[in-house]
Amino acid sequence: MSNQPMGNQTNIWPLWEVFVRSSRGLSHVHAGSLHAPDAEMALRNARDLYTRRNEGVSIWVVPSEAITASDPDAKGSFFESPQGKDYRHATYYTKSEGVKHL
Amino acid sequence: MNAAPTPSHPARTDHSLDSFGDAAASATRVTPGNALRPEDIAIQTERPSDDVAQYALRLGDDSLVLAQRLGEWISRGPEIEEDIALGNIALDLLGHARSFLTYAGHAWGKSEDDLAYWRDEEEFRSAWIFEQPNGDFGVTIARQLVVAVYQCLLYARLVGSADSTIAAISAKALKEVDYHRDHAIQWTLRLGDGTDESHRRMQAALELMWPYVDELFDDDELVERVGEAGVRPSTLRAEFDAEIAAVLDEATLTLPAVPRARGGGRRGEHTEHLGYLLAEMQVLARKHPGATW
Amino acid sequence: MAAAPLQPVAAEASEEDRAGQAAFDRIIADDSRIEPTDWMPEAYRKTLTRQISQHAHSEIIGMQPEANWITRAPSLKRKSILMAKVQDEAGHGLYLYSAAETLGTPRDVLNQQLLDGKAKYSSIFNYPARSWADMGAIGWLVDGAAIANQVPLCRASYGPYGRAMVRICKEESFHQRQGFEILLELSHGTPEQKKMAQDAVNRFYAPALMMFGPPDDDSPNSKQSMAWNIKRFSNDELRQRFVGMIAEQVKVLGLTLPDPELRFDEETGKWIHMELDWQEFKDVIAGRGPCNAQRLERRREAHANGAWVREAARAYAQKAGQRKMQKAGAA
Numbered sequence: 001m002s003n004q005p006m007g008n009q010t011n012i013w014p015l016w017e018v019f020v021r022s023s024r025g026l027s028h029v030h031a032g033s034l035h036a037p038d039a040e041m042a043l044r045n046a047r048d049l050y051t052r053r054n055e056g057v058s059i060w061v062v063p064s065e066a067i068t069a070s071d072p073d074a075k076g077s078f079f080e081s082p083q084g085k086d087y088r089h090a091t092y093y094t095k096s097e098g099v100k101h102l
Numbered sequence: 103m104n105a106a107p108t109p110s111h112p113a114r115t116d117h118s119l120d121s122f123g124d125a126a127a128s129a130t131r132v133t134p135g136n137a138l139r140p141e142d143i144a145i146q147t148e149r150p151s152d153d154v155a156q157y158a159l160r161l162g163d164d165s166l167v168l169a170q171r172l173g174e175w176i177s178r179g180p181e182i183e184e185d186i187a188l189g190n191i192a193l194d195l196l197g198h199a200r201s202f203l204t205y206a207g208h209a210w211g212k213s214e215d216d217l218a219y220w221r222d223e224e225e226f227r228s229a230w231i232f233e234q235p236n237g238d239f240g241v242t243i244a245r246q247l248v249v250a251v252y253q254c255l256l257y258a259r260l261v262g263s264a265d266s267t268i269a270a271i272s273a274k275a276l277k278e279v280d281y282h283r284d285h286a287i288q289w290t291l292r293l294g295d296g297t298d299e300s301h302r303r304m305q306a307a308l309e310l311m312w313p314y315v316d317e318l319f320d321d322d323e324l325v326e327r328v329g330e331a332g333v334r335p336s337t338l339r340a341e342f343d344a345e346i347a348a349v350l351d352e353a354t355l356t357l358p359a360v361p362r363a364r365g366g367g368r369r370g371e372h373t374e375h376l377g378y379l380l381a382e383m384q385v386l387a388r389k390h391p392g393a394t395w
Numbered sequence: 396m397a398a399a400p401l402q403p404v405a406a407e408a409s410e411e412d413r414a415g416q417a418a419f420d421r422i423i424a425d426d427s428r429i430e431p432t433d434w435m436p437e438a439y440r441k442t443l444t445r446q447i448s449q450h451a452h453s454e455i456i457g458m459q460p461e462a463n464w465i466t467r468a469p470s471l472k473r474k475s476i477l478m479a480k481v482q483d484e485a486g487h488g489l490y491l492y493s494a495a496e497t498l499g500t501p502r503d504v505l506n507q508q509l510l511d512g513k514a515k516y517s518s519i520f521n522y523p524a525r526s527w528a529d530m531g532a533i534g535w536l537v538d539g540a541a542i543a544n545q546v547p548l549c550r551a552s553y554g555p556y557g558r559a560m561v562r563i564c565k566e567e568s569f570h571q572r573q574g575f576e577i578l579l580e581l582s583h584g585t586p587e588q589k590k591m592a593q594d595a596v597n598r599f600y601a602p603a604l605m606m607f608g609p610p611d612d613d614s615p616n617s618k619q620s621m622a623w624n625i626k627r628f629s630n631d632e633l634r635q636r637f638v639g640m641i642a643e644q645v646k647v648l649g650l651t652l653p654d655p656e657l658r659f660d661e662e663t664g665k666w667i668h669m670e671l672d673w674q675e676f677k678d679v680i681a682g683r684g685p686c687n688a689q690r691l692e693r694r695r696e697a698h699a700n701g702a703w704v705r706e707a708a709r710a711y712a713q714k715a716g717q718r719k720m721q722k723a724g725a726a
Contacts, residue, residue, distance in 0.1 A: 013181070013708065032490055032558075034493065038711070038715060044288065052190070072432040072434070173474070176462045178697045179697065180705055182485050186489075189481070193475060193478055196471065196474060296710045300706070386468075390587065393585050
């Protein structure tokens with residue numbers, strides 16, 4: 001069964017991922033993708049597509065193929081280790097409950 | 103001199119930000135913004151002099167006719183992304199047109215729609231380049247290049263207009279036409295220095311558009327009469343030429359050497375194209391005199 | 396095509412597929428979201444690719460009936476609104492293509508399916524927009540039906556689809572309102588304007604109700620889509636909910652719906668509407684609607700006329716890339 005997405009070779013313009021910072025002090029957040037011939041046009045297309053309603057003050061565009069993703073099949077070994085490490089969370093420390101400014 | 107129009111709406115701040123830091127990060131948070139709108143100009147009571155109104159009418163007609171042309175592109179662009187880009191530019195221009203026409207109309211007790219829909223061809227004051235047909239994408243880009251560079255230079259000066267309404271509208275418009283200029287330059291570079299076919303088409307498009315360039319920079323009596331409220335267009339020419347030369351050079355294109363067209367749009371004498379454009383634009387409104395929409 | 400129940404894992408399926416299917420089933424059972432790199436059954440991928448791309452095509456083709464009136468809009472304010480709306484539709488098409496692409500089929504392939512007449516899109520856009528009032532009816536009824544359909548899709552099990560729908564639904568809210576206000580203005584206008592408004596509502600009512608798809612007993616794919624948490628409500632459920640909303644709204648407009656059988660049934664708590672002409676629906680879907688040929692021709696023309704532009708931009712990007720590398724090499 002072919003379960004891996006196909007490549008994008010047949011698109012005449014490559015695919016870009018768009019990240020938008022909605023206002024100062026916030027991170028850029030993934031907004032979606034678009035096609036553009038190059039980075040300059042990708043930025044402009046992103047401005048027209050993803051910020052028509054003042055959604056942003058800054059945009060990043062990244063070629064989709066430049067993104068390295070974690071392996072979804074390795075979910076267990078990759079992401080489950082922090083589970084059980086309750087002591088990393090403030091809620092683990094119950095004896096100090098009720099003490100102010102702590 | 104008029105008082106600067108102030109937006110009728112209170113500063114529209116966003117109160118939805120009830121959490122801080124990235125908890126509030128969203129790629130879809132929308133706000134209407136605080137820019138000057140045609141509606142704000144409609145409620146102001148200052149009346150321009152007849153001359154200033156005539157001058158505003160020119161500015162409004164230029165933008166209106168071009169917005170109408172660009173509106174024809176929608177759903178026909180070379181790529182959907184470009185449909186959106188051309189739509190944005192058309193919307194900006196339509197906004198400028200509405201503001202200028204609304205202001206001009208104050209002098210004569212007319213609304214933006216009275217002026218847009220109920221004037222005949224010979225009453226329009228737009229220059230010829232704005233009414234030229236879209237042609238292929240290259241022709242549209244050639245027209246955009248000329249217009250956007252011209253409007254950028256013009257509005258940059260009109261920001262200092264002695265008429266505060268014209269100055270305020272120009273300040274809003276300047277930011278937008280600056281983007282139109284960038285859009286036109288980006289595409290001129292890509293079409294000029296893209297493939298052999300695109301180079302050939304872009305050069306042909308420039309040749310087609312260039313006869314209409316000179317008219318933009320013609321001075322006339324009205325410009326003299328409005329004085330500090332306006333800008334003598336001839337004074338923009340040197341900068342225009344320098345900027346265009348630099349763009350065409352980088353795009354491997356040649357400045358056309360073609361004779362100028364006579365021009366006459368500022369006097370209400372137009373090319374054959376404007377009649378059809380207006381017939382289409384006005385047909386519905388004129389079928390229902392007195393109706394509101 | 397996707398009528399099979401949750402795909403049984405074939406005996407010869409690899410260990411990996413078996414584990415993938417189990418993880419997939421667990422995510423669906425938890426009502427969580429599937430993301431692009433997750434294992435998913437081939438039928439799920441195909442169903443979603445088809446549904447999302449059809450949805451995208453509908454947005455793109457749906458620009459045409461309204462673009463038809465941009466140049467003739469009767470006031471500059473209406474012209475601005477309509478232009479912004481049609482532009483939004485282009486944007487929505489792109490959000491959806493972008494979601495569909497995460498399933499592995501490039502946009503150019505999806506677009507080619509549309510141009511070749513192999514892909515479907517919402518049949519409503521194959522009806523002509525004859526009058527200005529149609530801009531009102533399309534906004535109120537067509538966008539209204541679309542929103543009723545789309546709001547539950549914000550929770551679709553496929554993450555990118557749900558996220559695209561959230562963005563779209565936020566933007567669509569103005570579309571329906573502007574349509575309603577066009578009709579409101581017309582119905583309070585001159586007698587000709589009111590007549591124009593009623594005529595538009597008469598023409599778009601039944602096609603809008605058909606936008607929810609065939610009746611539940613004739614909708615073979617629905618069950619599977621609901622099992623996969625793509626679809627949350629049945630076609631008939633959504634349809635009767637929508638008809639109930641517009642039955643009230645039409646009173647504010649001072650117009651009527653062309654449906655003598657429309658009533659609220661106290662016993663079942665449901666709205667009853669007239670029998671719809673499903674033969675017409677099938678005909679229009681199959682390409683025999685009033686505007687199918689015209690709509691596709693416009694798309695093909697735009698695509699063909701834009702070929703040299705897309706090619707030029709690609710060539711320029713390559714040249715610019717080479718120049719950059721040479722510069723870096725020389726340095």
